[in-house]
Amino acid sequence: MPQGSECNPSHMWWQGSVMYEIYVPSFQDTDNDGIGDLTGVLNRIDYLKNIGIKAIRLNSVLETRDYLHSHTPITNYTAVDPMFGSNKDLHLLAAVLHEKNMYLLMDIPLTFKTNPNLGADANHTVMPASEKNVRQMPLSHISEVLHYWLSLGVDGFFFPDITMFMTNPELLDAMHEWRNTLDHFSHGVEHRVMMVPLELLSSLKVSNSIQLDRVLDLVDLIDAPVDLTGSAQTIPEVLNSTTAWDNHASLPWINWNMGGIWRERISDLTHNHPLGRTFLLLFFPGTITLYYGDEIGLSEASKDNGWSSIMQWNENVNAGFSSAKPWQSLSRGWEEANVNAQNNTIVALKAMVTARQEKVPMYINGIFDYKGDYHPTKTSNYRVRYADADLIVIDRFFPRRNQFAVVANLGQNVLTKDLSHLYFGGSVLASSHGHAGYVKFRSISLQPGEALVCILDL
Structure with missing residues (x-):
């Protein structure tokens, strides 16, 4: 709901907040099969709430043929992969988050290597999973998918590969349908959100400026990866060029991130603990997404599965992730790089997130001028x-x-x-x-x- 008081500018829950991206199979196992699950995420909500996280974003948990090999060949768009639990588990996760004034977003991949189902009980045909067989989900069917997950309490969606549809003539009409579906479940301040990658907008700016303007009217967040591992002299241009996308009060907010499932771990790219860079990221104007484990300097044991390290909670067996052997190896130095051993780091991060939440200049993304203009102007x-x-x-x-x-x-x-x-x-x-x-x-x-x-x- 809107934050602030009569004297402070209000903002919706997803504006200026801090979100937390989770790769579920590597986060927390509760059924002792060595693979993380939705109940594991549920059991760690209080940890995230304590830091000040406002929303959890799940990398795709949709049913696949072989999730640990590749989580993008979706075989059923309205079912959680049984490896992680059930649709009821996701419904419960959303309900508990809402009780704690937190929110849930899901990734919805739109490309696949198999013939996906729409319904949870539909039959499906499996095609060879090779790059030659990459297919695109019929865009007209996505509204049905969104409606289903919204009915289970999901608050928003990120479409990570939507740029592949940039030249599809059905894209704009489909996005209008998605917006209508989201708005159907939006009640007052409980707005349901759509997030797309900055790459889509940058591509449309070059090829179709009219379509770009229409897309900007439909989305709420622009996902913007930022590289904070190089020279500090590159940061001003990144800030200026990226914030130009939300230089009007009615435009989507930028969602900054410096980590993700397909990006190398920040701790592997620098020789320093990433907390200082996280502080810098949290000072950027817009919304922020932290990638799980970056708060403790989690590194990669292997890059065979993307950047999906096992989350390390304590010094106990398997770093507190599971009582069974984890599906992949723990990262080096896990005895020190775990939540319990880095309590001071977590306390410092909480202080920074709290400051961001409470201080108007840090959570708001601009200064608005409402003088005689239906659409107020905004300055940095x-x-x-x-x-x-x-x-x-x-x-x-x-x-x-x-x-x-x-x-x-x-x-x-x-x-x-x-x-x-x-x-x-x-x-x-x-x-x-x-x-x-x-x-x-x-x-x-x-x-x-x-x-x-x-x-x-x-």
Whole structure:
């Protein structure tokens, strides 16, 4: 529901919130087969709630011929793969999330390598699962699929491969149908959401600007992967070019992420714990999605199954994931890279997420001007104040509110910098490395991979 008070700008539950993406077979096993399941996700809701997660996004859990080999050849679009439980389990997960004022999103792949069912009891024919046999789901059938899952309590959907339909003449009409289906289940503030990848919009901008405008009217979130592993000097252009997509109050919000099932783990790409980069990501204007395990610096044991490491909960057998042998190996250093051993990291992340939720300049994605315009204009409420190869400084602001800044060292060495030309000082609101109290920008020192967020003293 809308957040804020009479004095704060309201926003819907998916705007400016923090979501958490889960690859179910690697998250938590409860039936002792070494494979994660929906009950495992249910059992970890309190962990996510404690951090401040607003919504869970499940990578596809739809029934397949061989999920662990490839989770995209869907054989039944209205059934959970039995490996993870049942449709009743997903219904229960949605219900418990709603009780805790949280939400549930699902990935819906639209391409497949088998002949998919629409109904849970329909017959299906299996085709050879080769790249030559990739097929596209009939778009006209997707509304029926969405209706079914919405009736079980799902709050929104991400279509990860919709860009493959960019030239399909049925795409726009189909998306209108999807929007109507979502709106049918939207009651007041309980809005049901549609998310598409930035890649779709970028492609349409080049090929069909008229269709692009119509698509923008239909979706709620634009999924935007961001690379925070290189030079900090690349970040200003990424911010400016990506936020240009939501430069009007009526446009979709950006959903930033730096991890995912088909992206290499952030901890494998850098020599630092990713918490500092997570802080930086959480300072971006828009909605944020964290990929499971990135909060503890989870790395990959094998890339044979995408970037789908076993989640590591504690120092017990199989890292608390299962009492049976996990379906793939644990990551290196799991005795230290687990939730229990990294309690201080989790506490720091919670402080950052809480700050983002409570501070208007951090959760809102712009400043709106309603003067005589049915569609209010929007201006940015962030500024990149400094960026070199390793160090970046960004501030966030809003009229009649405190101003905040993040200072992040993305390099491999300790940095001490005079930033007094930007600010005098500030009180630390959240820190990835235990900074507290008041900092003066005349001589600010950061460890490799460290980020801190301050309330500025201007």
